[in-house]
Amino acid sequence: MANAQQKRNFKKLWIIGFFVLLALFPPFFLSQYWLHVMIISLFYVMMASSWNLIAGFTGQVSFAHAAFSGIGAYVSGMLAVYLGLSPWLGIFVGMGVAALLGLALGYLCIRMGGIYLSLTTLGFSEILRIIITNEDQWTRGTMGLQVPGFFTEYSKTSYYYLFLIIAILILLIIYWIIHSEMGLTFRAVLNDELAASSSGINTIRVRILAFTISSAMAGLAGGLYGHYLMLITPDIPSLGQMFLVLAMVVIGGMGSFIGPIMGSFILEILSEYIRIYGEYHVLLFGLIALGISRFAPEGVMGVLGRRWKRAWA
Amino acid sequence: MSEFLMYLTNGMVMGVINAISAIGVSLIVGIMRVVNFAHGELYIFAGYFSYHLSTSLGVPPLIAMPLSVFFIFLVGIGMERTLIRPTYGNEMYSLIITFVLSIVLQNAALLIFGPYPNKPPNLVSGATNIFGLYHYGNQRLLTFFISIGILLFIFYLIKKTWFGKSIRAVSQDRGMASLVGVDHFRVNMLSFGLGAALAGAAGVVIAPIFPVTPTGSSAISLNAFVVVVLGGMGSLKGCVVGGLLLGMIENLGAAYISTMYRHIFGFIILILVLVFRPWGIFGQKTQ
Secondary structure (H helix, E strand, O other), X not given: OHHHHHHHHHHHHHHHHHHHHHHOOHHHHOOHHHHHHHHHHHHHHHHHHHHHHHXXXXXXXXXXXXXXXXXXXXXXXXXXXXXXXXXXXXXXXXXXHHHHHHHHHXXXXXXXXXXXXXXXXXXXXXXXXXXXXXXXXXXXHHHOEEOOOOOOOOOHHHHHHHHHHHHHHHHHHHHHHHHOHHHHHHHHHHHOHHHHHHOOOOHHHHHHHHHHHHHHHHHHHHXXXXXXXXXXXXXXXXXXXXXXXXXXXXXXXXOOOOHHHHXXXXXXXHHHHOHHHOOHHHHHHHHHHHHHHHHOOOHXXXXXXXXXXXXXX | OHHHHHHHHHHHHHHHHHHHHHHHHHHHHHHHOOOOOOHXXXXXXXXXXXXXXXHHOOOOHHHHHHHHHHHHHHHHHHHHHXXXXXXXXXXXXXXXXXXXXXXXXXXXXXXXXXXXXXXXXOOOOOEEEEOOOEEEEHHHHHHHHHHHHHHHHHHHHHHHOHHHHHHHHHHHOHHHHHHOOOOHHHHHHHHHHHHHHHHHHHHHHHOOOOOEOHHHHHHHHHHHHHHHHHHOOOOHHHXXXXXXXXXXXXXXXXXXXXXXXXXXXXXXXXXXXXXXXXXXXXXXXXX
C-alpha cells in the first residue's frame, strides 16, 4: 500500500520535474513577442491558481481578486515612484497591504455567508476603481503610473525566469496547502459545512485564512505584473481583468490543481490570436465560460481527466 | 434651503427607483438564494429597448415602456430556464454564472447599442413650482409617481394575490410549499422573470431622466445590492426604506461632499451595515 503510494508520488515528481525543466527553455527559442505572452500567462497562472484556492477549494466567490492585484501593483509602484523604494521590497509591502485588506474584508463578510462576500468584494473593486481614477494626482488615473522595472538592464528573459520562479513558488505553496491538513479542512468545509463545523472545525476561521492567503498571492502577482509592464493602469484592478481570471479557472477546471494553469495558458494564447478582431475576445470567453459552467462544470481538466481514466482502465 | 429641498427631492426620486430595482434583486435572493449579478445589465437593456422602440421604431413611449419591461421579463424567464435552473442548491455556481452573464451582456450591449447614452423621449415637459419653494421638472415628478405606482402594484401582487402567496410560501419553506401543491419550478421561473422585469421597470422609468450607458451597469447592480443588504435580505419593506435612504444620502453627499465619490457613499453604507448590523434594518438576526 505504502509502496504503491510512494511509486505514485515518485511518478508525480518525475512529471512535475519534466514540466519545470521544459519551462526553462522558452527564452532560447521564442521570439520576444511570444516570450511576452508567456510572461503574461505566468502572471495569470498566479492569479487563477490563487483564486482557485478560495473558489475551488473553499467555495467562496470573491470578485476582488483583480482588485487585490491592483493594490499590490499600486502600493509597490507608488512606493517606488514617490519614495524611491526598490521594487524588490515594494512588491512585498504591496503583498502585505493586500493581505491586510483581504483579512479585513474576509473578517467582515465571511461570517455572513458566501453571498455577502461576493457582494462586498464586487463593491470593493468598484470603489477601488473610482478612487484610482479620481485621485489622479497620485495614481495618474487612466493615463497610468510609470514605474521602474526590476532590472537595470531590460531583458524579457530575466523577467521570464523571475515570473517562472515566483509562479512555481506560489504553486508549491498552493499544492502544499491543499494536500496538508489545512487543505483537508478546506474540502471538509466545501463538502458539508454543517458536518465540518460539528466535527470541531472552525469553518469561518478556515475560510478567512484561505481568503487572506489568496489575497496576498494576488497582491504579489499584481506587484510583479506592474513592474514588468512598467505602467500601472486601472485596468489591472478592473472587473474585466477579474472576469478573465474567473474564466480561466472555470474553463480550465475549478477545484483542480492543474485546471487553472491550463486555463491561463489556453486563454492568454487564444486571446493573442483573436486580438485582431478587437474587443470580441471578452464576449467569446464569456460565452465559452457560460457553456462550460452549464454543461461541464469541472472544466477542460475534468473532461480530460475522465477520458484519461477511461482510457487507462 | 430650497437647494437642499431640491437635492432631497432628487434623492427621493432616485430612492423609489432604487427601491424598484432592489426589490427585483431581493425577490430572487429570497426565493432562490441566487444573486443576479446581471441585474444592472437588464436595467440597461430595458432603457435601450425603450429608446429604440420609441425613437427608432416610432412606438408611442407609453406603449414602448411596458413593452420593454415585458421583453426583459421574457429574457429573465429564458435566463432562469437555460442557465439558472441547473444551479439550484449550488450557490457558488449561480454566482459565477450570473457574473459571467453580466460581463457577456455588458459587452453585448456595447456591441449592439454603442458606448453612448441614448435618451428616450420625455412624456411631459416643463416644470412645476413646488409649494412656492423651487421648480422641479415635470418629467421627474411623473417618474416619481409612476415608480410609486409600480411599488404599490408589487406590494399588491406579493401580499394579496395567489401568486404572491405561493412566492412567500416557497421562500419560507420550499419542501412544505411543494407538499401543499405549489409548483416551485413555476414559482422560481416566474419570480426570476418578475425580478428581471423590475430591473427593466427601473431602467425604463429612469432612462428619460438619466440616460443609461453599458458601462454604468455594475454601479447599478451594486446600488441594488447595497439597498438589499441595508434593508435586510429578503425584506420588501427594507428595500423601500433602504432605497430611499441610499437615494437621499447619495444625492446630498454628491451635492455637499463630492460628486466624483457619489458611488462611494453606498459602499461605505454597506461596510457600516456589515460591521454594526449585518442583518440589515428589517432583516432577522439568525445567529
